[in-house]
Amino acid sequence: DAGITQSPRHKVTETGTPVTLRCHQTENHRYMYWYRQDPGHGLRLIHYSYGVKDTDKGEVSDGYSVSRSKTEDFLLTLESATSSQTSVYFCATMDPGRSQPQHFGDGTRLSIL
Amino acid sequence: AQKITQTQPGMFVQEKEAVTLDCTYDTSDPSYGLFWYKQPSSGEMIFLIYQGSYDQQNATEGRYSLNFQKARKSANLVISASQLGDSAMYFCASLRVEYGNKLVFGAGTILRVKS
Numbered sequence: 699d700a701g702i703t704q705s706p707r708h709k710v711t712e713t714g715t716p717v718t719l720r721c722h723q724t725e726n727h728r729y730m731y732w733y734r735q736d737p738g739h740g741l742r743l744i745h746y747s748y749g750v751k752d753t754d755k756g757e758v759s760d761g762y763s764v765s766r767s768k769t770e771d772f773l774l775t776l777e778s779a780t781s782s783q784t785s786v787y788f789c790a791t792m793d794p795g796r797s798q799p800q801h802f803g804d805g806t807r808l809s810i811l
Numbered sequence: 812a813q814k815i816t817q818t819q820p821g822m823f824v825q826e827k828e829a830v831t832l833d834c835t836y837d838t839s840d841p842s843y844g845l846f847w848y849k850q851p852s853s854g855e856m857i858f859l860i861y862q863g864s865y866d867q868q869n870a871t872e873g874r875y876s877l878n879f880q881k882a883r884k885s886a887n888l889v890i891s892a893s894q895l896g897d898s899a900m901y902f903c904a905s906l907r908v909e910y911g912n913k914l915v916f917g918a919g920t921i922l923r924v925k926s
Contacts, residue, residue: 729912740815740902740916741856748911756913788856792912799846800914802856 701725702803704789710809717776719806721789723769729792730772731800732756732764734785741788747772779810813838815903815917822922824893831878832888832920834903844906845886846914847877851899859901862886893924 701724711717721730729748733741733756743756745764753764761783763775776783786807790800814837824830836845847859862870862877870877878887890897903917 731913733914733916738918740918741904741914742916743913746911746913754911786854790856790914794912799858799861800912801858802848804855 702789702791702801704787704803704806706806707804708807710811711779712811713780714778717779717808717810719774719787719789719808721772721774721803723772723791725791725801726769727791727793727801728769729794729800730766731790731792732762732772732774733788733790734758734783735788735805736785744774744787779808781810784808784810813840813843813905813907813915815905815915817903817917817920819920820918822920824890824897824922824924826895826924826926827892829889829891830893830922832890832901832903832922834886834888834917836884836886836903836905838884838905838907840907840909842908844908845877845879846904846906847875847886847888848902848904849897849899850902850919856902860888890922895924895926898922898924 703722731746732744742758747753747766789803792800816835843864845862849857860872860875862879876889900919904914907913
């Protein structure tokens, strides 16, 4: 287990409110990722980070922003949540190298009403 | 761009029998990796097996093996001697080594093991 903690684990909020999800790792992995999981789509990459303050967009980045001020923390922010962002969000970390799997947190279930 | 296709939305297998879950990929990356993850009903993502694009032999991990056919761009997961605990969602994913080590996932296959 790569020691990945996501918080909160569950959240219900209203449309238009800001939401921040936190991912904390204890393994000192360089790469960190945020995915969302929706039925029929598998997991889709939102944003990722390849180092402190180094981030890049994934395939479904609209409406999301991220920040990484420390190696161990990667924050995902929904500036103004919409119902289409209701989903399960997973954080993952990885050491560079082709044979290293991405390790996943337990997920955050976010409902936007 | 990369795309992972898992054509079997759901599969049934009898306990103790083997089952193959299909995965095809479409990539132009010169170097890539292929992963399989298991997601039980509790929701966590569990890494099962990895195959590198330059690996000559098919990967094996216990009861899991990956049938890698590079020319056909397929990376099927074979589970031998199925157990009730194998009932879960299974995801195939490709690793974009040259692009931030990003994973591209298929839509998944739900496997149900019957007793």
